[in-house]
Amino acid sequence: MPTPSLPRRKPGASGRQSTVPEHLPGAPSRALRIRAADGWERFQQRAGDQDDRTEDGAA
Numbered sequence: 001m002p003t004p005s006l007p008r009r010k011p012g013a014s015g016r017q018s019t020v021p022e023h024l025p026g027a028p029s030r031a032l033r034i035r036a037a038d039g040w041e042r043f044q045q046r047a048g049d050q051d052d053r054t055e056d057g058a059a
């Protein structure tokens with residue numbers, strides 16, 4: 001008795017939908033990380049401005 005052949009698989013989507021993983025408890029949210037990065041950039045800019053003034057002898 002011959003074995004029936006299986007249908008050929010087509011490459012592509014498996015039907016699963018990828019989801020954004022929930023953040024872990026205690027981990028900062030994406031919005032908070034973005035806000036913190038922006039604040040850090042501003043802090044570094046201000047610190048750089050202060051260094052420039054200190055080098056000029058206007059401390």
